[in-house]
Amino acid sequence: MAAAPAEGIAEADRGGGTNGSLEFRLLGPVSVSRAGEAVPLPGTKIHTVLAVLLLARGTLVADGRLSAALWGDTPPPTSNSQIYTYVSRLRKVLGQPVQISRKGPGYVLDVHDAEVDLFSFERLDRMGRRALKENRYEEAGRLLGSALGCWSGHALDNVTEHLLQSERPRLEFLRAEALERRIQADLALGRHRSLVPELLSLVARFPMEENLRAHLITALHRSDRQAEAVQVYGEGRRILDEQLGVVPGQQLSRAYLRILRGEGGSSTAQRRPLVVLPVRDGAVTGRTTEAARLRSLLLRRPAGPAARLRAALVTGMPGSGKTALAAEVAYSCARAFPDGVVHADLQDAEGAARPPADVVAELLSALGETGQGPGRDLNDLVRRYRSRTASSRLLVVLDDASSDAQLTPLLPAGTDTALLVTSRRRLVTVPATSTVSLEPLADEDAVALLAETVGAERIRAELPAARDLVRYCAGLPLAVRIAGTRLAARPHWPVARLAAQLADPRTRLAALSYGDLELARSLNRALSRLSPATAAVLPWLAAVGGGPFTARLAGEVIGLAEPEDALEELVDACLLTSEPGGPALGEDRYRFHPLVLLHAAALPRKELPR
Template sequence: MEFRVLGPVEAWRGGERIALSGSKMHTVLAAMLLAEERVVSDSRLSALLWGWEPPATASAQIYTYMSRLRKQLGEEVEIVRRPPGYVLRAPGAVVDLVEFRRRERDGRRALAERRFEEAADLLREALGQWRGTALANVTEHMLDAEPAPLEEERMLALESRIEADLELGRHEYVMVELTALVAEYPVRERLRAQLMTSLYRCGRQADALHTYYEGRRVLSEQLGIDPGEALGSTYQAVLEGGLGLGPRRGGRSGAARPVPSMLPAPDGELVGRDDQLELLRQRLGRGGDRPRRILVTGMAGLGKTALAVRAAAENSELFPDGLLFAELCGLDGAPRAPRAVLAQLLRALGESDRALPAGDLEELVRLYRARTAERRLLVVLDNASGDRQLAPLLPAGTSAVLVTSRSRLARITEEDTLALPLLDDDASLELLAARVGRRRLADDPDAADDLVAYCGGLPLALAVAGARLAARPHWTVARLAARLADPATRLAELSFGDWDVSRVLRSSVKHLPAAVHEVLAGLADPGLSEEPFCAERAGQWLALGEDAAEAALEALLDAALLELAGLDDQGRPLYRCHELVRLLAAALDGPVRPALRASR
């Protein structure tokens, strides 16, 4: 039995998640797990479930929740009445919070005893227990009371792990991470002092001093205080040259080479992808001589990049020589030349521009493979256009490659291909709640359900809807739902700032052959609105032969503009078109539908 609270509250048995419905059930379970076999009183449970206004039937409802938990958790878990409340006992169960605290305690002890390598490993393992915001699916009343102390424990462990890495000479490895952390937590002085140390040791003394001056201003403006001992002593050490540049040790091997960390900063919470994260963890952790090449594929806007970045960050301890990241498409959607990507990756691995072969792709590939042959790296290649672009970017040796692409790739096996699904309704609501808050959705649950339906489980669409509501607190959920209700304007409404669902979907259409483009436009016709459909039916409606229709539909499938929906009774593939793709098809230039009707 396994329980998780460092993220959404979950219970697992035999590798399968136990379905627990509703925030109150998760709250009751979380409260008893946090108590660590101590009694949780009825009054405590009532406050966590309903706040200051419990219903008259609170005791009866708590009794019902306990009965449901007993039934769902089974005989491995004992929930008993111990006045004035309840206690949970689960001998032999694994609780992620307990595992985190044990590893964190051992890691800080190793750090105090200057066993830095061991300390870094233990603290990474401890932080690996976290899957997001603690207690993410409990009631708002519990969220007001419990997550802050847990988050402080996580931050202390993170600061200790960074201290161990700095003692090991991994200042380049942690500098990018620290830059993002200081931006997120500007008044945490220990983090700012660590960033100053890493900048100084990378030869950036001026930036280290600027970091101090910025921190002094933030502390004065936000808290009305001056820098404390940790920040002040680090500032003095920078001025006096007392932090030491020393040789870079970069990892276990002790080689004087950089340990790159190129992952982009995460963009909000990753919702509804726990199973996929676990699968990627297993694939990335697989040993042996077989190359680890893993593909995450699916339609535009599904969150492939967010999933890959999260998986890479959570499994970074498997790759002590660093994390590489490259976007394989430009801002206009055009594929980047492998030569430019290789140059970027080689610079991250420590090569100077003068050492890079000018204009010779084969020489760049040879140098890249020589530099990766004896390292344990994870290379994340985002938005690959195809195998031809990917082939020169595959590293040598035991390094792993995590690729995202809208297309299936011949160089990656079916076993190592993860087709990312759309989010179900529960996960879609959770993503919206992460953007705008649970209370706002709860005020009009019907309108929230309508929003979910209009977004069709596409994370980008849900993120845009959430961002629009967050930016307009005076809007009701029903108002945005009403704006999305009209199919003719829905895509235009799903745009906010740099996020534009229509633009992202159009990037999949841009390079389609003309004949395939015409077939996609034809899919907007109401005659094909009943899904799924086979190539014969599409051909009849579009005035095409079955073979020509199937070739076009397969091309759309390869571009992730269609998805397979199984086989019909004759063994022929059935296709399904996402509603937002159908709306895009209706807006394409050069519609073919009137001409096709006239030809039949």
């Protein structure tokens, strides 16, 4: 059951590999490409061996398993030597950095950071399931549509019948479930009319799939096509009786009963405010105090005639976990806001600030307001938004605000609604007393965060190496998560192996990249918001070192008479920290985060403005 990826999906959502060279495909004909060019694989047997090794996900594949996939129950006398030949050919064709190692009675395939479409599909499907369960329908539809876009045909289309019979049903079942979940998300978003053609085609192809037929009945009913919906139910009842001798199940029966009772049609369907929040990636480690402070700010009911909007701001350097903390706090506070929790990203996929009119229209749409297409007047949208929020008990979460000018039109009205904002800079719109700044994690908290991703037993077994690893990450949660994700994807790697890669400052930033997580990209997005003059100063400033240093010292090192404006802009962007110099020094002191310093030192140097 194929489906095109949701419109507007960024290429990064497909979960592309980081090495930019090798891509393995299992969800369609088994194939390999290098830098977009197909790698020739001769014969069905070679495709089968590659598929079995990939499906093992870096674990040992015994010779007997390969033999069963190649020849079933009747292997030839020379099966072991033939398997050896196939593996040797694969090694030669795939080359570096792929490794196929002989271990005991079998083989292990290590594809390093290459893309495997099945793994990308499973990751996106898992994230989409979670979003759907938490009623984040827009995000669920986007993720599940992208997961389905990983497919390019029927799974394992060019392997032996033995492997096909054992593996394809499972993979096609996962595909069908992902498609059904994506349809559920679209129905929850009110996209019933656009779903009807797709569902008609799917029901025609899979006439005994009751859930798909129930979704079609629902979509037709909501589109005021009740007669057709009744007909679809009647056809399904007849087919089930004739082909299987059974009556319709609960989901199909409920969809039919809703028609008879007049429930859920276009005139009666009520759209709930969406609980739209970023993906919840486990517990937020090391932020207990900050989370408690944010909950206190959001749940404290204002009183008196001077009562103001409840607002809280989370600031911190790129990768400090602002979005994750805000999402965790929003989930924990959701029950206190019976009219819902709505969320909007204030930056586009390229890191540019989104126009406030687009964001307000998105929020109104999430709250059930119709007719909020692009091109609407901002003043009119703001009036409708504040009217809608004035008497509501909502939590509005705005992620990655770039300025007060962007944030001001997005402020909700009323004291029963609360606002939670994340930003890389302090904003005067939110009082300083309501601002929570995220500092780097302590080493023990960083180790605990690593253990959440990698597994506590694995970390305990190599605790000294784990401590070295998190020190190289300098307490930055994004860096720790990337390192943990790399280790989780390579269960046979010792922790010390990755720690050794991070130990070298020259390769540290490159090693802090996996899948769609990349520290350098996060830092570059922050740099893109700097003024051109300050952006030009940053690479030169790396020569000052980590600090602490004064503005006077910075000016002497980089040859700039008045560097204060650039330094303060970098502080505002959370790319530098500042602290009072004390009476003896008489000047503020500045300090680089170690990973920001490495990134700045790697940037090209342009001529400084004088």
